[in-house]
Structure formats: C-alpha cells, structure tokens
Amino acid sequence: MDTQAYSKISNAALIQELYRRYRCQEEALRKRIVLLGMPGAGKGTHSAKMLARFCMCHLSTGDLLREEVRSGSEFGKKLKGIMERGELIEDEVMCNLIKQQLAKPACANGAILDGFPRTIPQAEKLDQILKQSGQSIDQAIFMNVQEQIVVDRLGGRWTHLNSGRTYHYKFNPPKVHGVDDVTGEPLVQREDDKEATIRNRLHVYQTKTSPIIDYYRKKGILFEVNAERPVNDIWKDIKTIVKTK
Numbered sequence: 001m002d003t004q005a006y007s008k009i010s011n012a013a014l015i016q017e018l019y020r021r022y023r024c025q026e027e028a029l030r031k032r033i034v035l036l037g038m039p040g041a042g043k044g045t046h047s048a049k050m051l052a053r054f055c056m057c058h059l060s061t062g063d064l065l066r067e068e069v070r071s072g073s074e075f076g077k078k079l080k081g082i083m084e085r086g087e088l089i090e091d092e093v094m095c096n097l098i099k100q101q102l103a104k105p106a107c108a109n110g111a112i113l114d115g116f117p118r119t120i121p122q123a124e125k126l127d128q129i130l131k132q133s134g135q136s137i138d139q140a141i142f143m144n145v146q147e148q149i150v151v152d153r154l155g156g157r158w159t160h161l162n163s164g165r166t167y168h169y170k171f172n173p174p175k176v177h178g179v180d181d182v183t184g185e186p187l188v189q190r191e192d193d194k195e196a197t198i199r200n201r202l203h204v205y206q207t208k209t210s211p212i213i214d215y216y217r218k219k220g221i222l223f224e225v226n227a228e229r230p231v232n233d234i235w236k237d238i239k240t241i242v243k244t245k
C-alpha cells in the first residue's frame with residue numbers, strides 16, 4: 001500500500017491496527033485451522049475475527065481467485081466463467097496456489113484455511129504439503145447451517161473486494177450504507193450471489209465438499225459449531241475451540 005492509500009485511513013484506525021498486531025503477536029497460537037461449511041455458513045465472517053484476534057494468515061481461496069479475475073489476466077478470464085457458474089476450479093491449480101501461500105512469512109504464526117480444501121483430493125494433498133515441513137492441520141471447524149438460511153444470507157451479502165470483509169444489509173450492516181467500515185471504500189455484491197448460482201454452489205458443496213467433514217472426523221480433529229445463531233454467539237464457541245483444544 002502506498003502513502004496515498006494510507007492517507008484514506010483515519011489515524012484512529014491505524015493506531016487500532018498497530019495495537020491489534022502487538023496484542024495478537026502475544027496470543028499467536030501457531031495452529032493451522034480449516035473452516036468448513038456451506039457457502040454462506042460464515043467462514044469469511046469468522047476468518048476476519050480470527051485474523052484480528054490471533055494474527056494467523058487468512059487464506060481464502062475464493063478471495064485469491066477473485067483477485068486473479070480482477071487482474072484481467074487470461075487465467076483470470078478462464079476462472080471467471082467457472083466461478084460465475086458456481087463450479088470448482090481444478091484440484092491441481094488450487095493445490096499449487098495454496099502451497100505457495102502457505103510458504104509465505106505471514107503464515108508462520110498459523111493459518112486459517114477458508115474455502116480450501118473443497119474436495120477429498122485437495123484435503124489429501126494439503127496433508128502432504130504440510131507434512132513436508134513437519135506440520136499438519138490441527139483443527140477443522142465445521143460451521144453447520146441449513147440451506148434456506150444460507151440462501152437468505154448470500155442474497156443480502158455485500159463485500160469489500162480488497163480485504164474480503166463481508167457485511168449483510170440486514171444481519172450485519174456496515175456503519176455507513178454501502179461503505180467498508182475500515183477503509184471507507186465502496187462495497188459490492190458478488191457475481192456468484194445470484195439465486196441460480198447459489199443453488200448450484202450448494203449442490204456442488206453437497207456432492208464434492210461435504211465428504212471432507214468425515215475425512216477430518218476420522219482424524220479426530222473435527223469440531224462442530226451451530227452456525228445458525230447470531231455472529232457473536234458463534235464467535236464465542238469458535239474462540240473457545242481455537243484457544244483450548
């Protein structure tokens with residue numbers, strides 16, 4: 001970020017951010033945590049809270065792919081069509097992407113994997129990648145929610161593109177309508193948050209992603225959270241799981 005970009009952020013927000021970084025370094029847990037759950041379960045919402053509290057890196061494969069689409073690259077153009085249909089990107093592409101990201105210094109304090117793995121081959125490959133550096137997944141948190149609830153949530157979602165922060169016009173509104181709380185930049189609706197695409201994303205989740213729940217259950221590292229409640233109640237449970245188990 002250049003000086004001009006920082007000038008858009010208030011002094012109070014910058015000081016708050018410095019304090020956050022100082023405090024969460026003290027609380028760094030150095031865990032690698034997978035967040036599982038349907039589209040709209042609240043993975044992004046709670047990743048932002050975990051990032052703020054525990055200084056782990058946040059690897060949202062959806063955000064990384066959307067960044068590539070926005071870059072206008074040839075590869076981004078291919079991704080755009082697949083994502084707008086709600087289909088999955090090839091396992092090999094996704095595994096290479098996550099391998100590069102996990103090697104970044106920001107992930108040394110631990111990582112939140114949001115949206116990856118999404119298939120059994122991705123879960124198996126992730127274990128292999130981590131094993132190469134003597135690491136493993138410590139916890140998989142399954143955010144359990146019914147389909148009708150997520151359809152309502154996704155229909156009203158607003159996203160800040162640069163950070164991936166999400167809001168909901170009714171359940172989690174920004175302080176100022178249509179504007180990100182931290183940067184003051186505009187919020188947008190995601191292309192794949194249209195009803196027909198949401199339905200296909202849910203179908204893909206049920207057929208290809210949900211078997212991962214058992215994959216982690218068998219390893220004894222699955223923690224289930226009722227994700228149908230208000231954000232603050234869910235966050236209390238997630239904090240307890242992350243800090244004590």
Ligand code: AP5
Pocket residue numbers: 037038039040041042043044045046061062063065082083086087088089090094114115116117118122153154156157158166167168169171172192201227228229230231234
């Ligand atoms: P991705 O970006 O990962 O989307 P997703 O899995 O469909 O999940 P969402 O981001 O829609 O939901 P979320 O759980 O983060 O919910 P949020 O917190 O925002 O992936 C997009 C696409 O990229 C895929 O379809 C695929 O094409 C591709 N892709 C990504 N990873 C891939 C991979 N590994 N392999 C292959 N392809 C991949 O919350 C939703 C809304 O609800 C918000 O408005 C929020 O404010 C609100 N809300 C949250 N919690 C609550 C609550 N408790 N009460 C009320 N409202 C709430």
Ligand code: MG
Pocket residue numbers: 043044045060062
């Ligand atoms: Mg998300």
